[in-house]
Amino acid sequence: MTTLAHDRYCDEIAHQVGQLRAVVTSGADLSATVPTCPDWTLEQLVRHAGGALRWAELLVRTRAEENVDENEVPLSGGPETTGDPAALDAWLAETGELLVGTLREAGPDAKVWTWGWERSSGFWARRMAHEITVHRADATLTAGMPYEVAADIAADAIDEWLQIVEFAQRTDPHDAAKELRGPGRSIHLHATDTAAEWLVQLTEDGVVWRRGHEKATVALRGPLTDVMLAFYRRLPLDSPRLEVLGDRELLEFWLQRATFG
DSSP, X not given: OOOOOHHHHHHHHHHHHHHXXXXXXTTOXXXXXXXXXXXXXXXXXXXXXXXXXXXXXXXHHHTOSSOOOGGXXXXXXXXXXXXXXXXXXXXXXXXXXXXXXXXXXXXXXXXXXXXXSOOSHHHHHHHHHHXXXXXXXXXXXXXXXXXXXXXXXXXXXXXXXXXXXXXXXXHOXXXXXXXXXXXSEEEEEEETTSSOEEEEEEETTEEEEEESOOOOXXXXXXXXXXXXXXXXXXXXXXXXXXXXXXXXXXXXXXXXXXXXX
C-alpha cells in the first residue's frame, strides 16, 4: 500500500498539534472525563498525546537502536503545573516544533528502532501523524467542538490501522487480533463523500484487506471522517452519521478485537 509523502505527515503533525492547542486554549474544562478514553481527563489525554510525540522525537533524533523508556524522555509528562492551559499550550507548541523539526531533518529513511514492521524515521512520521489526529478527535469531542480531518489523512489512518492488525496477528499469538481469524467473513468500508472504499476479509490465515468495492458480510457507510472515527472506536455505530448494513455483530466483533497497545 502506498503511503503519503514524508513531508505530508510532517505538515499534518504540525497542523494537528495546532488544532489540539486550540482545544486546550478554548476554555474547555481540562478536568473533564474523555468519553472515548474514560480513564483520562482532558488534561491527561493531552499530556499523553504530547508525551508520545516527545518519545518518538527522541527515538528519531538519537537514531535509537532499541526502545527508550518514556521516563527517560525529558518533559514527556508535560509541564509541572496542572490545570494551567497556558503552560500546557506552550509545552504542546514546543513538542510539535521539536518533533516536526527532527523528522524533517531525518527524512523518511533514517534507521531507527520501531515496534512495527519497518525500522525507519518514516514509520514514526506516519504513526505520530495518526496518533495525534485520533487523540485530537478525543479532545475535540470532549470539548464539544466540531472535528474534521483531511481526506488523505483519514484514508491513510484506516490503511495504517489495518496494517497494525495484520502485524499484531503475525507477531503476537496472544493478541486479541488472533480471534479475528476464520473463514467466510468480510467487512466493507464505504466513504460516501469520497471514492475511498475498503474490503477487509477475515481468513484462517489472518486479515487480508485491499482498497475497493466488493460485497461483504457487513458494510459500514458514512462520510470518510466518520468512518475513520468509527473504525478507531471514537464514534458509536449507532451515530446518525453512519449506516451499518448486514451482520452488525461481525463489525462489533472486529471493533472489540482490532486493537493494539
